[in-house]
Amino acid sequence: AQKITQTQPGMFVQEKEAVTLDCTYDTSDPSYGLFWYKQPSSGEMIFLIYQGSYDQQNATEGRYSLNFQKARKSANLVISASQLGDSAMYFCAMRVRGSGYALNFGKGTSLLVTP
Amino acid sequence: GAVVSQHPSRVICKSGTSVKIECRSLDFQATTMFWYRQFPKKSLMLMATSNEGSKATYEQGVEKDKFLINHASLTLSTLTVTSAHPEDSSFYICSARGTEASYEQYFGPGTRLTVT
Numbered sequence: 001a002q003k004i005t006q007t008q009p010g011m012f013v014q015e016k017e018a019v020t021l022d023c024t025y026d027t028s029d030p031s032y033g034l035f036w037y038k039q040p041s042s043g044e045m046i047f048l049i050y051q052g053s054y055d056q057q058n059a060t061e062g063r064y065s066l067n068f069q070k071a072r073k074s075a076n077l078v079i080s081a082s083q084l085g086d087s088a089m090y091f092c093a094m095r096v097r098g099s100g101y102a103l104n105f106g107k108g109t110s111l112l113v114t115p
Numbered sequence: 116g117a118v119v120s121q122h123p124s125r126v127i128c129k130s131g132t133s134v135k136i137e138c139r140s141l142d143f144q145a146t147t148m149f150w151y152r153q154f155p156k157k158s159l160m161l162m163a164t165s166n167e168g169s170k171a172t173y174e175q176g177v178e179k180d181k182f183l184i185n186h187a188s189l190t191l192s193t194l195t196v197t198s199a200h201p202e203d204s205s206f207y208i209c210s211a212r213g214t215e216a217s218y219e220q221y222f223g224p225g226t227r228l229t230v231t
Contacts, residue, residue, distance in 0.1 A: 033218050043206055045159075045222035052218065091158065100147045100166065101212060103220060105158045 002027045004094050006106035013082045014114055020067070021077040021109045023092030033095035034075040035103060036066065040088040048090075051075055082113045117143045119211050121223035128199055129231055135195045136226045138209030144189035145211035149220070150182075153206040165192050199230040 003026040013019035025034065036048040051059045051066045059066040067076040079086055089110050093103040118141040128134045138148055147166050151159040163179075165171040165186035173179045181203075183195040192211075196203050208225040 035220075037222075043153075043208075043225040043227070045208065045210075045225075047219070047222075050218060095218065100149075100164045100172070101218075101220075102149045102161045102164050103159075103210070104161070107158045 002029070002032075002094055002096050002104050004092055004104055004106035006092055006109050008109045009107070010110045010112070012112050012114060013079075015082055015084060017082055018078060018080045019082055019111065021079070021090050021092075021111065023075045023077065023106060025073050025075060025092075025094050027073075027094065029097055031097065034066070034068070035093040035095070036064070036075075036077045037091045037093060038086075038088045039091060039108075045091075049077065079111075084113050084115065087111060087113045117141075117211075117213065117219075117221045119145075119209065119221045119223040121209055121226050123226060124224060125227045125229075127229045127231060130200055131198055133195055133197045134199060134228060135193055136207055136209075136228075138192045138194070138211070138223050140190045140211040140213075140221070143211075143213050143221075145192075145213060146189065147212045148186055148192040149210045149212070150184060150192075150194050151208045151210070153208060153225075155206075159208060162194075196228065199228075201230045204228055204230045 005024045032053045034051045038046040049061045049064045065078045089108045091108045092106040122137045150162045163171045163173045171184035186192040209223045210220045
Protein backbone atom coordinates (compact mmCIF):
# COMPACT_ATOMS: atom_id res chain seq x y z
CA ALA A 1 0.00 0.00 0.00
CA GLN A 2 1.15 3.52 -0.72
CA LYS A 3 1.55 5.90 2.18
CA ILE A 4 2.61 9.51 2.59
CA THR A 5 3.78 10.85 5.95
CA GLN A 6 4.17 14.46 6.97
CA THR A 7 5.30 14.62 10.57
CA GLN A 8 5.24 18.38 11.07
CA PRO A 9 1.72 19.61 11.82
CA GLY A 10 2.94 23.20 12.05
CA MET A 11 6.06 25.16 11.20
CA PHE A 12 7.19 28.74 11.75
CA VAL A 13 9.76 30.60 9.68
CA GLN A 14 10.88 34.16 9.61
CA GLU A 15 10.49 36.17 6.46
CA LYS A 16 13.42 35.80 4.02
CA GLU A 17 14.63 32.63 5.72
CA ALA A 18 14.56 29.16 4.16
CA VAL A 19 12.36 26.38 5.51
CA THR A 20 12.20 22.64 4.90
CA LEU A 21 8.92 20.73 5.05
CA ASP A 22 9.35 17.02 5.56
CA CYS A 23 7.69 14.25 3.59
CA THR A 24 8.38 10.54 3.58
CA TYR A 25 6.63 7.96 1.49
CA ASP A 26 6.25 4.26 1.18
CA THR A 27 5.54 2.30 -1.95
CA SER A 28 6.62 -0.93 -3.55
CA ASP A 29 6.01 0.40 -7.04
CA PRO A 30 9.28 1.43 -8.74
CA SER A 31 7.41 4.01 -10.82
CA TYR A 32 5.82 6.83 -8.90
CA GLY A 33 5.51 10.56 -8.79
CA LEU A 34 5.72 12.95 -5.87
CA PHE A 35 3.95 16.29 -5.68
CA TRP A 36 3.80 19.26 -3.40
CA TYR A 37 0.75 21.49 -3.22
CA LYS A 38 0.05 24.69 -1.37
CA GLN A 39 -3.44 25.32 0.01
CA PRO A 40 -4.15 28.84 1.25
CA SER A 41 -7.18 29.61 3.37
CA SER A 42 -9.27 30.05 0.21
CA GLY A 43 -9.06 26.28 -0.29
CA GLU A 44 -7.63 26.12 -3.79
CA MET A 45 -4.87 23.60 -4.38
CA ILE A 46 -1.83 25.25 -5.96
CA PHE A 47 0.68 22.96 -7.64
CA LEU A 48 4.24 23.72 -6.59
CA ILE A 49 6.59 21.03 -7.77
CA TYR A 50 6.82 17.47 -9.11
CA GLN A 51 9.45 14.76 -8.86
CA GLY A 52 9.33 11.55 -10.84
CA SER A 53 10.90 8.44 -9.35
CA TYR A 54 13.25 8.08 -12.31
CA ASP A 55 14.27 11.70 -12.45
CA GLN A 56 18.01 11.99 -11.96
CA GLN A 57 18.03 15.52 -10.66
CA ASN A 58 16.11 17.14 -7.86
CA ALA A 59 13.23 19.24 -9.11
CA THR A 60 13.33 23.00 -8.75
CA GLU A 61 10.69 25.64 -9.48
CA GLY A 62 11.70 29.16 -8.60
CA ARG A 63 11.95 29.40 -4.80
CA TYR A 64 10.80 25.80 -4.41
CA SER A 65 13.10 22.83 -4.56
CA LEU A 66 12.53 19.22 -3.75
CA ASN A 67 15.19 17.35 -1.81
CA PHE A 68 14.61 13.87 -3.22
CA GLN A 69 16.41 11.08 -1.37
CA LYS A 70 15.22 7.90 -2.98
CA ALA A 71 17.00 5.46 -0.69
CA ARG A 72 15.48 7.17 2.34
CA LYS A 73 12.12 7.52 0.60
CA SER A 74 11.96 11.18 1.42
CA ALA A 75 10.87 14.13 -0.68
CA ASN A 76 11.28 17.24 1.42
CA LEU A 77 10.19 20.63 0.11
CA VAL A 78 12.59 23.52 0.56
CA ILE A 79 11.22 27.03 0.30
CA SER A 80 13.92 29.64 0.03
CA ALA A 81 13.56 33.32 0.90
CA SER A 82 10.18 32.85 2.59
CA GLN A 83 7.52 35.47 2.00
CA LEU A 84 4.49 36.36 4.09
CA GLY A 85 2.31 35.03 1.28
CA ASP A 86 3.83 31.59 1.74
CA SER A 87 1.75 31.12 4.89
CA ALA A 88 -0.57 28.23 4.05
CA MET A 89 -1.10 24.49 4.35
CA TYR A 90 1.36 22.40 2.37
CA PHE A 91 0.54 18.89 1.22
CA CYS A 92 2.87 16.24 -0.07
CA ALA A 93 1.22 13.73 -2.37
CA MET A 94 2.11 10.60 -4.28
CA ARG A 95 0.63 9.45 -7.52
CA VAL A 96 -1.07 6.11 -7.10
CA ARG A 97 -0.89 3.84 -10.12
CA GLY A 98 -3.79 1.60 -9.20
CA SER A 99 -6.42 4.36 -9.11
CA GLY A 100 -5.81 5.86 -12.52
CA TYR A 101 -3.06 8.01 -11.05
CA ALA A 102 -5.11 9.61 -8.31
CA LEU A 103 -3.12 11.38 -5.62
CA ASN A 104 -2.61 10.07 -2.12
CA PHE A 105 -2.07 13.01 0.23
CA GLY A 106 -0.19 13.41 3.47
CA LYS A 107 -1.82 15.11 6.45
CA GLY A 108 -0.26 18.44 5.61
CA THR A 109 1.95 20.98 7.33
CA SER A 110 0.72 24.41 8.31
CA LEU A 111 3.42 26.99 7.59
CA LEU A 112 3.36 30.43 9.18
CA VAL A 113 5.78 33.04 7.93
CA THR A 114 6.44 35.79 10.45
CA PRO A 115 7.76 39.29 9.75
CA GLY B 116 -1.50 25.92 -16.65
CA ALA B 117 -4.79 24.32 -17.49
CA VAL B 118 -7.97 25.55 -15.83
CA VAL B 119 -10.57 23.54 -13.98
CA SER B 120 -13.71 25.17 -12.70
CA GLN B 121 -16.20 24.03 -10.10
CA HIS B 122 -19.72 25.18 -9.59
CA PRO B 123 -21.09 26.18 -7.19
CA SER B 124 -18.27 27.42 -4.96
CA ARG B 125 -20.54 27.36 -1.93
CA VAL B 126 -23.88 25.71 -1.36
CA ILE B 127 -26.18 25.37 1.61
CA CYS B 128 -28.91 22.78 1.45
CA LYS B 129 -31.41 21.21 3.81
CA SER B 130 -31.19 17.68 5.10
CA GLY B 131 -32.78 15.20 2.77
CA THR B 132 -32.29 17.20 -0.39
CA SER B 133 -29.81 16.50 -3.18
CA VAL B 134 -27.13 18.80 -4.48
CA LYS B 135 -25.11 18.63 -7.68
CA ILE B 136 -21.55 19.88 -8.04
CA GLU B 137 -20.04 20.39 -11.47
CA CYS B 138 -16.40 20.09 -12.41
CA ARG B 139 -15.31 21.37 -15.81
CA SER B 140 -11.99 21.35 -17.59
CA LEU B 141 -12.05 24.61 -19.51
CA ASP B 142 -9.18 24.35 -21.95
CA PHE B 143 -8.30 20.68 -22.22
CA GLN B 144 -9.96 17.32 -22.48
CA ALA B 145 -9.87 15.41 -19.23
CA THR B 146 -9.74 11.67 -19.72
CA THR B 147 -9.89 11.15 -15.98
CA MET B 148 -11.38 13.23 -13.21
CA PHE B 149 -11.05 12.68 -9.49
CA TRP B 150 -13.27 13.72 -6.61
CA TYR B 151 -11.78 14.42 -3.21
CA ARG B 152 -13.31 15.35 0.09
CA GLN B 153 -11.65 17.45 2.75
CA PHE B 154 -12.84 17.96 6.32
CA PRO B 155 -11.72 21.08 8.22
CA LYS B 156 -8.00 21.04 9.00
CA LYS B 157 -7.68 17.60 7.45
CA SER B 158 -6.15 16.20 4.32
CA LEU B 159 -7.80 15.43 1.01
CA MET B 160 -9.32 11.99 0.76
CA LEU B 161 -10.00 10.43 -2.61
CA MET B 162 -13.65 9.55 -3.04
CA ALA B 163 -13.78 8.27 -6.59
CA THR B 164 -12.14 8.21 -9.97
CA SER B 165 -14.22 8.80 -13.06
CA ASN B 166 -13.35 8.14 -16.66
CA GLU B 167 -15.36 9.61 -19.48
CA GLY B 168 -18.10 7.29 -20.63
CA SER B 169 -17.67 4.65 -17.95
CA LYS B 170 -18.77 4.07 -14.39
CA ALA B 171 -16.83 5.72 -11.62
CA THR B 172 -14.53 3.72 -9.38
CA TYR B 173 -15.27 4.44 -5.75
CA GLU B 174 -12.84 4.17 -2.87
CA GLN B 175 -13.56 1.82 -0.04
CA GLY B 176 -16.08 3.26 2.38
CA VAL B 177 -17.60 5.71 -0.10
CA GLU B 178 -21.28 5.01 -0.78
CA LYS B 179 -21.81 4.98 -4.52
CA ASP B 180 -25.58 5.37 -4.15
CA LYS B 181 -25.12 8.46 -2.04
CA PHE B 182 -22.39 10.13 -4.06
CA LEU B 183 -23.42 9.79 -7.68
CA ILE B 184 -20.73 10.61 -10.19
CA ASN B 185 -21.32 11.17 -13.87
CA HIS B 186 -18.58 11.86 -16.41
CA ALA B 187 -20.63 12.36 -19.52
CA SER B 188 -18.07 14.25 -21.57
CA LEU B 189 -14.35 14.88 -21.70
CA THR B 190 -14.83 18.28 -20.07
CA LEU B 191 -17.52 17.69 -17.46
CA SER B 192 -17.92 15.51 -14.40
CA THR B 193 -20.66 15.93 -11.83
CA LEU B 194 -20.96 14.80 -8.23
CA THR B 195 -24.45 14.57 -6.80
CA VAL B 196 -24.83 14.22 -3.06
CA THR B 197 -28.19 12.53 -2.59
CA SER B 198 -30.34 12.75 0.53
CA ALA B 199 -27.80 15.00 2.15
CA HIS B 200 -27.15 14.84 5.89
CA PRO B 201 -25.25 17.31 8.08
CA GLU B 202 -22.30 14.89 8.21
CA ASP B 203 -21.95 15.33 4.44
CA SER B 204 -20.94 18.93 5.06
CA SER B 205 -17.43 19.21 3.73
CA PHE B 206 -15.16 20.75 1.13
CA TYR B 207 -15.35 18.83 -2.15
CA ILE B 208 -12.55 19.26 -4.68
CA CYS B 209 -12.26 17.82 -8.13
CA SER B 210 -9.17 17.41 -10.22
CA ALA B 211 -8.69 16.56 -13.85
CA ARG B 212 -5.99 14.76 -15.69
CA GLY B 213 -5.34 15.15 -19.37
CA THR B 214 -3.44 12.73 -21.52
CA GLU B 215 -2.03 9.42 -20.36
CA ALA B 216 1.47 10.76 -20.81
CA SER B 217 0.96 13.73 -18.54
CA TYR B 218 1.66 13.54 -14.84
CA GLU B 219 -0.07 16.80 -14.17
CA GLN B 220 -3.37 17.11 -12.40
CA TYR B 221 -5.31 20.32 -12.28
CA PHE B 222 -7.52 21.07 -9.33
CA GLY B 223 -10.76 22.95 -9.26
CA PRO B 224 -11.25 25.68 -6.65
CA GLY B 225 -13.48 23.46 -4.52
CA THR B 226 -17.08 23.53 -3.34
CA ARG B 227 -18.00 24.08 0.26
CA LEU B 228 -21.16 22.17 1.09
CA THR B 229 -23.13 22.89 4.24
CA VAL B 230 -26.11 20.73 5.06
CA THR B 231 -28.49 22.17 7.64
